[in-house]
Amino acid sequence: MKKITLFSDGSALGNPGPGGYGVILRYDDKEREIVGSEVHTTNNRMELLGVIEGLRALSEKCEVDIISDSSYVVKGINEWLANWIKKDFKKVKNPDLWRDYIEVSQGHKINAIWVRGHDGHEENERCDKLARDEAEKIKASL
Numbered sequence: 001m002k003k004i005t006l007f008s009d010g011s012a013l014g015n016p017g018p019g020g021y022g023v024i025l026r027y028d029d030k031e032r033e034i035v036g037s038e039v040h041t042t043n044n045r046m047e048l049l050g051v052i053e054g055l056r057a058l059s060e061k062c063e064v065d066i067i068s069d070s071s072y073v074v075k076g077i078n079e080w081l082a083n084w085i086k087k088d089f090k091k092v093k094n095p096d097l098w099r100d101y102i103e104v105s106q107g108h109k110i111n112a113i114w115v116r117g118h119d120g121h122e123e124n125e126r127c128d129k130l131a132r133d134e135a136e137k138i139k140a141s142l
Contacts, residue, residue: 001109002027002062006054009069009117009127010046011135018139019043021050022130024123025057032057037134039142044072046131048097051077052104061107069117069124077101077112 005026012019019041023034034053038046047070055064068074076084081098089095115121117128 002060004058004062004064005067006051006064007067007123007127008047008050008054008073009124009131010043010048010050011128011131012041012043012046013135013139016040016042018135018142019046020131020134020136020138021046021053022127022134023050023054023057024127025054026123033130035130035134037138039138044070045094045097046135047073048076048094048101050127050131052097052100055101055104055108058108063109064111066110066112067115067121067123068112069115069121069128071114074112074114077110 007024008021010019010021018039020035020037025032034057036053047068051066051073084092084098089098092098115124117124
């Protein structure tokens with residue numbers, strides 16, 4: 001099973017407002033960047049959507065370290081998701097995205113790791129810039 005590192009960050013201007021996400025997928029010495037945006041969204045939605053789209057881009061089942069500065073995403077994956085599933089996502093924000101996450105994470109061995117944002121972590125800073133740039137682009141197009 002390939003070992004992949006997925007760095008991800010999300011941004012929303014106004015929260016809610018125009019938003020974007022940035023992802024870096026790393027396998028050995030190869031990297032791929034993925035970006036996307038939505039017109040009206042929240043920071044948490046973009047944080048989670050980045051992880052989803054990063055996983056969706058994988059062509060085979062892998063061992064994936066997800067590196068994120070989002071406590072919402074990391075705790076959601078590591079601590080809260082099992083209980084949310086039991087409760088059928090009652091009173092849970094973004095159930096559509098959490099269901100998408102469940103679907104795209106099937107078969108992968110996931111390890112979600114929190115890093116402090118805006119603290120000089122090179123890949124997190126790059127993902128933050130990608131996400132913010134996407135949010136700015138969509139804002140400028142409105």
